[in-house]
Amino acid sequence: MKPLLLMLVICAWCAPLQAAIETYEFDSPQMEADYNKLVNELRCLVCQNQNLAGSDADLAQDLRRETYQMLSQGQSPQQVVDFMVERYGDFVLYRPQFQSNTYLLWLGPFVLLMCVLVILVRRLVSRKSPAAVDPEAIAHARQILENKEPNQ
Amino acid sequence: MNRFVVPLVVFVLMVGLLGYGLRLDPKLVPSPLIDKQAPPFSLAMLEQPARQLSTADMVGQVWILNVWASWCVSCRAEHKVITALANRNLVSVVGLNYKDEPAAAERWLQQFGNPYTTSVMDLDGRVGIDWGVYGVPETFVIGADGLIKYKHIGPVTHESLEQKIMPVLKELLG
Numbered sequence: 069m070k071p072l073l074l075m076l077v078i079c080a081w082c083a084p085l086q087a088a089i090e091t092y093e094f095d096s097p098q099m100e101a102d103y104n105k106l107v108n109e110l111r112c113l114v115c116q117n118q119n120l121a122g123s124d125a126d127l128a129q130d131l132r133r134e135t136y137q138m139l140s141q142g143q144s145p146q147q148v149v150d151f152m153v154e155r156y157g158d159f160v161l162y163r164p165q166f167q168s169n170t171y172l173l174w175l176g177p178f179v180l181l182m183c184v185l186v187i188l189v190r191r192l193v194s195r196k197s198p199a200a201v202d203p204e205a206i207a208h209a210r211q212i213l214e215n216k217e218p219n220q
Numbered sequence: 221m222n223r224f225v226v227p228l229v230v231f232v233l234m235v236g237l238l239g240y241g242l243r244l245d246p247k248l249v250p251s252p253l254i255d256k257q258a259p260p261f262s263l264a265m266l267e268q269p270a271r272q273l274s275t276a277d278m279v280g281q282v283w284i285l286n287v288w289a290s291w292c293v294s295c296r297a298e299h300k301v302i303t304a305l306a307n308r309n310l311v312s313v314v315g316l317n318y319k320d321e322p323a324a325a326e327r328w329l330q331q332f333g334n335p336y337t338t339s340v341m342d343l344d345g346r347v348g349i350d351w352g353v354y355g356v357p358e359t360f361v362i363g364a365d366g367l368i369k370y371k372h373i374g375p376v377t378h379e380s381l382e383q384k385i386m387p388v389l390k391e392l393l394g
Contacts, residue, residue, distance in 0.1 A: 113249060113354035113355070114354055114355065116246060116247070126319065126345075127345075127354055130344075130345050130348075130349060131349070134349060153252065154252060155252070155253070155349060155350065155351070155352040156249065156252070156352050156354065157249055157250060157251065157252040157352075158252075159249045
C-alpha cells in the first residue's frame with residue numbers, strides 16, 4: 069500500500085512540471101487553432117516520440133516560438149510546415165505528406181485490405197457452391213419422402 | 221506441406237524486415253540540407269564581439285561548421301577529434317557556439333584549447349534552426365560553392381572523422 073501511495077504522490081507532483089510554460093496571446097481564435105494544430109502535428113527531434121506541444125526540450129520551445137512568430141506575421145500553417153520540412157526533413161511531420169515516397173505508407177493498408185477481401189470472397193464463394201448431386205439419388209430421396217414407408 | 225511453406229516464408233520475410241529495422245538508428249535523421257545552399261548567417265565572433273563573420277565571407281573555400289556549446293557534454297568528447305582535424309590545417313573550422321553564455325564559452329575554450337579558426341555566437345539558436353540543428357554537437361562540411369556536402373550528427377569520433385568526413389573533404393579539395 070505504501071509504495072502505491074508514494075507513487076501516486078510523485079505522479080501528482082510531477083504533472084505540473086510537464087506542462088509547457090510559455091503563454092502566447094493570439095490575435096484570433098483561428099490563429100490559436102492553427103497554432104495548436106501545428107504544435108500537435110510537428111515532431112520534436114530531440115525527444116522523438118513527442119510532438120512540439122508535449123515536449124519540454126529547449127529546441128521544442130524555440131520551435132513553438134518560431135511557429136507562433138510565423139503565424140502572427142500572417143504566414144499560413146502550410147508555410148510553417150514547409151519551413152520545418154525545409155530544415156528538419158519530412159521526419160518532423162507526424163502526418164506525413166502524400167508524396168511519391170509515402171504512397172506505400174498511405175495506400176498500403178487499403179491494398180492489404182483489398183487483398184484480404186478478395187481472398188475472403190473467393191473462399192466464401194467456393195464454400196457455398198453446392199456439391200453436385202446424382203439426380204438418381206434425388207429421385208430416390210423424393211420417393212422415400214412421398215411413400216413415407218418405402219421399404220415395407 | 222504447402223500450407224506450411226507460405227506462412228513460413230512470410231514469417232522469415234517479416235523477421236528479416238524487423239531485424240533490419242532494429243539495426244537502424246532512429247536518431248539519425250537524414251538532413252534535407254545536403255547539396256543545398258548553406259543557410260546564410262552573419263553573427264558576432266565570440267572572441268571579438270564587435271566583428272561579424274558571415275557565410276558570404278566563406279564562399280570560395282571549403283570549410284567546416286562545428287556546432288558546439290559549453291553546456292554540451294558530448295562536445296567535450298569530440299573536442300580532441302575536432303582539434304586533430306583543425307591541426308591538419310586542411311580547411312577552416314568555424315565554431316557555431318549554440319545557445320551559450322559567451323563567458324562560459326570562452327572559459328570552455330581556455331580550459332580545453334581552442335581548435336576553431338573562429339567561433340560565432342548563436343545566442344538565441346535562430347541560426348541553429350535554419351541549419352536544422354537538433355542535437356549538439358553537429359558538424360557540417362561546406363563546399364567552395366557554398367553547398368552543404370555532409371552533415372554529422374552527434375560527436376565526431378576518430379573513426380567517423382576518417383571514414384566519413386575526410387573522404388568528403390578530400391573529394392572537395394581535389
